Amino acid sequence: MPRLILVRHGQSEWNLANRFTGWWDVGLTDTGVAEAEAAGRLLAEKNMLPTVGFTSFQTRAIKTLNLVLEGCGRLWIPTRKSWRLNERHYGGLTGLDKQQTRDKHGDEQVHIWRRSFDTPPPPIEPGSEFDLSSDPRYAEVEVPASESLKDTIARVLPYYTENIEPTLRGGETVIISAHGNSLRALVKHLSGISDDEITGLEIPTGQPIVYELDDNLAATERYYLSER
Numbered sequence: 001m002p003r004l005i006l007v008r009h010g011q012s013e014w015n016l017a018n019r020f021t022g023w024w025d026v027g028l029t030d031t032g033v034a035e036a037e038a039a040g041r042l043l044a045e046k047n048m049l050p051t052v053g054f055t056s057f058q059t060r061a062i063k064t065l066n067l068v069l070e071g072c073g074r075l076w077i078p079t080r081k082s083w084r085l086n087e088r089h090y091g092g093l094t095g096l097d098k099q100q101t102r103d104k105h106g107d108e109q110v111h112i113w114r115r116s117f118d119t120p121p122p123p124i125e126p127g128s129e130f131d132l133s134s135d136p137r138y139a140e141v142e143v144p145a146s147e148s149l150k151d152t153i154a155r156v157l158p159y160y161t162e163n164i165e166p167t168l169r170g171g172e173t174v175i176i177s178a179h180g181n182s183l184r185a186l187v188k189h190l191s192g193i194s195d196d197e198i199t200g201l202e203i204p205t206g207q208p209i210v211y212e213l214d215d216n217l218a219a220t221e222r223y224y225l226s227e228r
């Protein structure tokens with residue numbers, strides 16, 4: 001039966017610094033590296049060995065995928081990257097300190113920007129230091145000015161259906177290394193979680209989540225590998 005392993009990147013520099021990150025490209029901290037390495041060792045211990053990998057265009061997820069695969073002796077498997085697996089774009093909040101933003105705009109407003117299903121954060125100013133529209137990695141992509149979780153789902157799910165589902169149907173054990181919100185999009189779809197409930201689901205860094213799937217790719221089980 002096909003299996004899908006989801007892993008959120010290890011702790012990033014801006015997770016640690018408490019800054020809104022989104023599409024901005026930051027590295028892993030030493031803790032993040034250790035989390036990814038431990039995830040790889042866990043996959044090896046549990047004999048849950050990926051045969052195909054997918055990740056985003058963002059360094060923290062790519063590095064996590066590589067460290068996980070190295071940890072389980074699978075650096076050699078085919079991997080594919082897509083911007084569609086990127087974190088949700090944080091718009092004009094990108095780079096701001098989360099606590100300072102709460103102090104300025106209030107807890108309620110910041111909670112809406114962070115966890116509303118369909119209200120996007122304010123758009124990024126064109127030409128701002130965090131504007132990625134001329135980054136060569138996004139040459140083929142219309143970089144959004146900001147995204148809600150709903151917008152994120154609208155670009156993650158077609159990629160899952162068109163590229164990942166056919167791979168799973170081929171009987172592969174697929175690992176996806178991605179981000180809090182691109183993984184929420186997948187968990188919402190696979191576990192049939194409502195719009196209201198999905199925003200409350202927190203996905204921890206560096207903890208492999210396993211989906212056991214049936215032949216129709218419906219989830220029969222979802223569990224944290226560390227709990228088995």
Ligand SMILES: O=C(O)[C@@H](CO)OP(=O)(O)O
Binds near residue numbers: 015087114180181
């Ligand atoms: O800053 C971000 O891009 C995300 C993930 O770290 O944060 P949040 O918890 O607000 O979705």
